[in-house]
Amino acid sequence: MSRPRLMIPGPIEFTDEVMAEMARPTPSHVDPAFIDIFGQALEDLRSVFLAGPDYQPFILAGSGTLAMDSAVANLIEPGDSVLVVDTGYFSQRMADIVRRYGGEVQLLSAAPGETIHPEQLRQALQSQQVDVVTITHVDTSTGVLADIQGLAAVAKQEGCLVIVDGVCAAAAEELRQEQWEIDVYLTASQKAIGTPPGLGLLVVSPLAMAKWLGRTHPVGSYYSDWGYWLPIMEAYEARKASYFATPAVNLVMALATSLRQILNEGMEQVFARHIRLSNAVKAGITAMGLGQVPTGLEHAAHTLTCPRYPEGIDASFLAFVREEGAILAGGLHPAIKSEYFRIGHMGAVSRADVLTALGAVESALRRAGYAIEPGISLTAAQAELK
Ligand code: PMP
Numbered sequence: 029m030s031r032p033r034l035m036i037p038g039p040i041e042f043t044d045e046v047m048a049e050m051a052r053p054t055p056s057h058v059d060p061a062f063i064d065i066f067g068q069a070l071e072d073l074r075s076v077f078l079a080g081p082d083y084q085p086f087i088l089a090g091s092g093t094l095a096m097d098s099a100v101a102n103l104i105e106p107g108d109s110v111l112v113v114d115t116g117y118f119s120q121r122m123a124d125i126v127r128r129y130g131g132e133v134q135l136l137s138a139a140p141g142e143t144i145h146p147e148q149l150r151q152a153l154q155s156q157q158v159d160v161v162t163i164t165h166v167d168t169s170t171g172v173l174a175d176i177q178g179l180a181a182v183a184k185q186e187g188c189l190v191i192v193d194g195v196c197a198a199a200a201e202e203l204r205q206e207q208w209e210i211d212v213y214l215t216a217s218q219k220a221i222g223t224p225p226g227l228g229l230l231v232v233s234p235l236a237m238a239k240w241l242g243r244t245h246p247v248g249s250y251y252s253d254w255g256y257w258l259p260i261m262e263a264y265e266a267r268k269a270s271y272f273a274t275p276a277v278n279l280v281m282a283l284a285t286s287l288r289q290i291l292n293e294g295m296e297q298v299f300a301r302h303i304r305l306s307n308a309v310k311a312g313i314t315a316m317g318l319g320q321v322p323t324g325l326e327h328a329a330h331t332l333t334c335p336r337y338p339e340g341i342d343a344s345f346l347a348f349v350r351e352e353g354a355i356l357a358g359g360l361h362p363a364i365k366s367e368y369f370r371i372g373h374m375g376a377v378s379r380a381d382v383l384t385a386l387g388a389v390e391s392a393l394r395r396a397g398y399a400i401e402p403g404i405s406l407t408a409a410q411a412e413l414k
Pocket residue numbers: 038091092093094118164166167168193194195196216
């Protein structure tokens with residue numbers, strides 16, 4: 029492949045089979061063959077999240093932010109008390125959306141690179157009445173992985189509904205939605221789910237659907253209102269024609285293909301592959317003498333790595349990395365933006381991809397004047413890949 033590999037934390041490289049769906053003639057959204065594809069995608073989305081048949085999936089045309097908007101618009105009523113577990117940029121966005129729909133936000137904030145432990149959440153919840161807790165599974169701005177199992181368990185003990193933003197985590201980080209009692213798990217198509225940007229995806233628990241049904245205020249967003257979307261999702265799953273707003277037909281076909289590929293690999297294998305590749309990247313980064321934004325590897329994401337620039341290097345070196353074969357991203361968290369860069373390694377990513385990225389970083393660092401022994405990161409990475 030002559031073009032550089034796209035290894036930012038989304039969008040990512042997509043498989044040839046997924047891209048082929050984008051090039052097909054667009055069928056009618058009520059074509060029986062398309063209805064079947066949409067229905068299958070809804071069922072497969074539940075399977076990818078490890079949620080049971082009474083969980084309600086939604087596939088919407090829009091980005092991850094729309095999925096966040098959809099969850100909040102439908103589940104938060106004016107005056108609801110919402111605790112946002114804040115591990116970075118996207119937790120702050122969730123807080124903004126909650127405020128927009130009239131929720132009262134309390135932030136439980138971690139310093140950049142730190143996480144929030146379940147015991148910290150328990151203390152926060154015991155000192156005030158809270159209706160809903162939101163958690164960012166992987167905060168893309170810091171590379172911090174939240175312990176959603178532990179946090180959700182505490183939130184449930186305290187009687188709260190749990191919304192998890194899994195945009196940078198779904199189909200890569202371990203997730204057992206039903207077993208872990210996560211009421212809403214939401215994501216977008218363009219990351220580990222493996223489909224070009226343009227779909228917002230949610231799977232909602234029966235408890236959350238009941239809260240939505242019991243609302244006393246109308247949903248404040250027309251497009252996001254589940255009152256319009258629920259009958260559509262139910263119809264597609266029942267293999268019946270329906271219409272509210274035209275679905276992103278080719279993207280849904282691409283999604284169906286991608287979800288099949290993920291399920292064919294198997295969720296346990298998908299989780300394990302992301303851990304293995306992430307360990308390899310992180311070992312390579314450490315071998316080059318670079319630190320990382322997450323303050324401990326036990327709360328570092330497996331979907332991306334956030335290396336700190338060594339002394340004398342800044343974001344301008346990313347142009348060299350691109351010339352050496354990989355497109356990486358700069359920093360995002362406003363407080364530390366100029367101090368680090370980001371390598372995405374999620375979805376249909378392979379050992380060859382991570383070795384390409386590390387090799388490109390090594391060469392680019394040398395070109396930028398940082399002296400390291402050639403191959404040092406590749407040796408460390410391959411020891412992890414075995
Ligand atoms: N949440 C997280 C954790 C994200 O990483 C992103 C996108 N980077 C979003 C939400 C927003 O998604 P989108 O850009 O698709 O609207």
